[in-house]
Amino acid sequence: MAAEFRKCPTTGLMVHLPAQALIKINAVTSIVFLLIGGILALTLIFTRWQAVHLLPPDLFYRFLTLHGIAMLFAWIVYFEVAVLYFTSAVLLNSRLAAPWAGWLGYVLMTVGALMTTVAILAGNSDVMFTSYVPLKASPLYYLGIVLFAVGAIIACVLFFATLAVAKHEKTYEGSVPLVTYGAAAAAIIAIGTLAHGAIFYIPTGLWAAGVIPMMDPEAYRLLFWGFGHSTQQINVAAMIACWYALATLTVGAQPVSEKFSRTAFVLYALFINVASEHHLLWDPGISSAHKMWNTSYVLHLAVLASMMHAFSVPACVEVALRKKGYTKGLFEWLKKAPWGNPSFSTLIFSVAGFGFLGGITGIMYGTEQLNILGHNSLRVPGHFHATVVIGTSMAFMGLTYYVLPLIFQREVMFPTAAKLQPYFYGVGMWTVSIAMMFVGSFGVPRRHWDITLADAPFQYSFGPTVDLGMAITALGAVLALIGGAMFCIIAVATVLAGKKVNQ
Amino acid sequence: MSLGSPEKYWWDEPLDKDEKTWVTVAIVWAIFLTLYMPYKHFTGKQNPSQEYTKVSGDKFDAAVDKFIAQYKVGEEKGLAVVAPPPNSDIFIRGQQFKWDPILKLKKGVQYKLHLSSIDMNHGFSVQPVNFTIQVVPGYDNVLNITPTTSGVFTIICNEYCGLGHHTMVGRMYVD
Ligand code: HEM
Numbered sequence: 113m114a115a116e117f118r119k120c121p122t123t124g125l126m127v128h129l130p131a132q133a134l135i136k137i138n139a140v141t142s143i144v145f146l147l148i149g150g151i152l153a154l155t156l157i158f159t160r161w162q163a164v165h166l167l168p169p170d171l172f173y174r175f176l177t178l179h180g181i182a183m184l185f186a187w188i189v190y191f192e193v194a195v196l197y198f199t200s201a202v203l204l205n206s207r208l209a210a211p212w213a214g215w216l217g218y219v220l221m222t223v224g225a226l227m228t229t230v231a232i233l234a235g236n237s238d239v240m241f242t243s244y245v246p247l248k249a250s251p252l253y254y255l256g257i258v259l260f261a262v263g264a265i266i267a268c269v270l271f272f273a274t275l276a277v278a279k280h281e282k283t284y285e286g287s288v289p290l291v292t293y294g295a296a297a298a299a300i301i302a303i304g305t306l307a308h309g310a311i312f313y314i315p316t317g318l319w320a321a322g323v324i325p326m327m328d329p330e331a332y333r334l335l336f337w338g339f340g341h342s343t344q345q346i347n348v349a350a351m352i353a354c355w356y357a358l359a360t361l362t363v364g365a366q367p368v369s370e371k372f373s374r375t376a377f378v379l380y381a382l383f384i385n386v387a388s389e390h391h392l393l394w395d396p397g398i399s400s401a402h403k404m405w406n407t408s409y410v411l412h413l414a415v416l417a418s419m420m421h422a423f424s425v426p427a428c429v430e431v432a433l434r435k436k437g438y439t440k441g442l443f444e445w446l447k448k449a450p451w452g453n454p455s456f457s458t459l460i461f462s463v464a465g466f467g468f469l470g471g472i473t474g475i476m477y478g479t480e481q482l483n484i485l486g487h488n489s490l491r492v493p494g495h496f497h498a499t500v501v502i503g504t505s506m507a508f509m510g511l512t513y514y515v516l517p518l519i520f521q522r523e524v525m526f527p528t529a530a531k532l533q534p535y536f537y538g539v540g541m542w543t544v545s546i547a548m549m550f551v552g553s554f555g556v557p558r559r560h561w562d563i564t565l566a567d568a569p570f571q572y573s574f575g576p577t578v579d580l581g582m583a584i585t586a587l588g589a590v591l592a593l594i595g596g597a598m599f600c601i602i603a604v605a606t607v608l609a610g611k612k613v614n615q
Numbered sequence: 616m617s618l619g620s621p622e623k624y625w626w627d628e629p630l631d632k633d634e635k636t637w638v639t640v641a642i643v644w645a646i647f648l649t650l651y652m653p654y655k656h657f658t659g660k661q662n663p664s665q666e667y668t669k670v671s672g673d674k675f676d677a678a679v680d681k682f683i684a685q686y687k688v689g690e691e692k693g694l695a696v697v698a699p700p701p702n703s704d705i706f707i708r709g710q711q712f713k714w715d716p717i718l719k720l721k722k723g724v725q726y727k728l729h730l731s732s733i734d735m736n737h738g739f740s741v742q743p744v745n746f747t748i749q750v751v752p753g754y755d756n757v758l759n760i761t762p763t764t765s766g767v768f769t770i771i772c773n774e775y776c777g778l779g780h781h782t783m784v785g786r787m788y789v790d
Pocket residue numbers: 149150153154156157160176177179180183184187188240241242493497500501505544557558559560589592593596
């Protein structure tokens with residue numbers, strides 16, 4: 113048995129080698145998809161900025177569909193699987209319960225992701241990642257997503273099995289660490305929502321294959337967002353688990369109150385999977401009363417949890433830095449913080465961006481009064497690039513800078529570039545997000561190839577302010593794409609050629 | 616340390632004053648927001664209560680054709696221009712990739728607007744007033760509207776509905 117483990121020289125943890133192999137393969141695959149999604153993003157933004165208008169319409173809609181799938185499904189979920197194995201096996205000093213199941217999950221996810229990618233590129237699945245019926249994709253598209261989801265469910269089950277093994281074999285004492293606790297909240301939400309996804313993806317795939325009749329389009333929208341909204345909460349919970357990990361790794365922070373933070377995670381698991389009807393506020397088929405109930409009262413119980421983390425994450429960073437002696441005035445601790453550590457600067461971009469940009473706009477657009485102004489406008493992608501890109505994706509990038517030495521056992525290459533990378537990506541994505549929301553407030557639609565309406569029977573101009581806004585969006589995107597490319601190059605180069613950390 | 620096991624009995628440790636204050640403020644704010652949106656639903660002007668019925672594509676199609684035949688006053692770009700009387704039921708049909716007919720409405724007069732699609736989902740986004748209603752096949756999304764400004768309005772489809780989505784632009788007149 114002992115040969116299956118190595119002792120980590122930095123942390124003293126016993127790392128299970130089969131778990132380490134699975135973390136590596138999932139992390140590498142996720143970064144490959146981030147790279148693909150990033151290249152697609154470049155073509156999208158230079159099409160939407162109509163001074164360039166790069167792609168023809170069919171390719172624009174095809175690449176937009178693939179960007180959504182590659183980023184939101186593949187990049188994020190592969191990385192989350194890596195986080196699940198890390199927070200169970202590695203942090204608990206335990207063996208992974210059944211490595212073969214991990215590989216089975218990985219193979220299913222990968223076959224699924226490739227199947228969906230091929231279906232989209234083949235050109236008969238231009239349906240956006242929402243695939244609202246009666247828009248029809250190739251049956252392979254749906255099958256790929258179902259396989260991917262089944263693979264991800266296996267990873268979640270393996271996570272819980274590993275928790276059970278660790279408890280049984282007494283590899284740790286007392287309660288699991290806070291980060292593992294947060295990852296457990298993410299995994300609970302994941303199992304529920306991914307299984308929910310099967311409820312409509314399977315019948316829709318069968319419809320596309322001509323086996324059964326089409327589902328009611330409004331029922332589809334309700335089922336889709338019951339899944340689609342809740343899956344975002346997996347990302348939120350996983351992101352916040354990463355925040356606590358990063359706070360500890362970068363400045364040695366301790367949670368200010370375990371009880372407080374853990375209670376907040378419980379609130380997520382209980383309530384955040386409701387509120388999905390904010391995607392449907394102006395749809396027929398659901399009563400106003402039901403929408404109000406769903407999007408106000410229950411939503412705010414989950415938001416309360418985010419408010420709690422919004423207090424405790426910055427607080428634990430402040431306390432840790434003050435303990436180091438940076439106690440002058442209100443903000444000396446912030447000035448003297450390790451801004452040159454890419455994981456620390458990423459953490460701050462992520463926390464502030466998720467809270468101030470993503471969180472606040474989410475609450476705003478989730479009210480029916482503002483939703484009627486913003487529904488399906490560029491405000492929506494502006495909002496979720498703040499949550500899922502600045503928030504989740506940046507948190508994962510920050511963690512990667514520690515995964516490289518701890519798990520891949522390689523020194524991060526190009527340290528100067530690594531220092532600068534978060535500033536490119538962070539400033540760029542903040543700009544993209546704000547500019548998209550600004551442009552959207554003029555009514556500019558999302559998922560639209562030509563807002564000059566050149567080929568339409570009637571003309572309307574959104575005005576010069578919108579042109580300027582789109583140019584600023586493109587400028588921000590260039591910065592972000594440089595930052596994204598730097599991240600991918602640093603990560604891949606380190607994995608392939610980084611100096612071995614001595615064991 | 617958040618990466619290691621916590622001290623025993625973490626669930627017994629009392630909360631600090633700062634944490635209690637923060638949570639209290641957050642709960643009060645959440646309660647305020649929870650009540651404020653419904654309050655504005657009833658007292659605000661921009662939000663009609665939802666009204667809808669289920670309707671098959673064929674039935675809706677027939678209703679729109681009948682409506683056009685009844686009140687047609689002209690044609691523009693191959694689409695019927697329709698001037699319905701005050702307080703009547705009026706219809707707009709979404710389909711790949713057009714909104715028809717073109718409505719000619721009167722300022723300050725109430726109408727009952729029926730919106731549906733005979734194929735995909737579409738987004739009924741009216742500019743420059745800037746509001747959006749979701750149009751879903753199989754459902755008649757009903758709005759009681761009273762135009763308050765006169766002028767030319769543009770209806771832009773803002774729900775992706777196929778490769779010609781960006782050409783789906785309609786018109787509406789108010790005088
Ligand atoms: C450099 C980074 C990125 C840039 C410049 C970028 C840019 C864009 C643009 C221009 C759109 C199209 C908006 C529209 O026309 O409706 C878009 C859509 C989208 N992006 Fe990104 N993006 C980036 C990274 C990401 C990441 C990391 C994720 C996910 C984790 C992501 C998720 C999405 C999703 C889900 C959509 C919506 C697709 C749809 O409407 O079907 N993006 N992005």
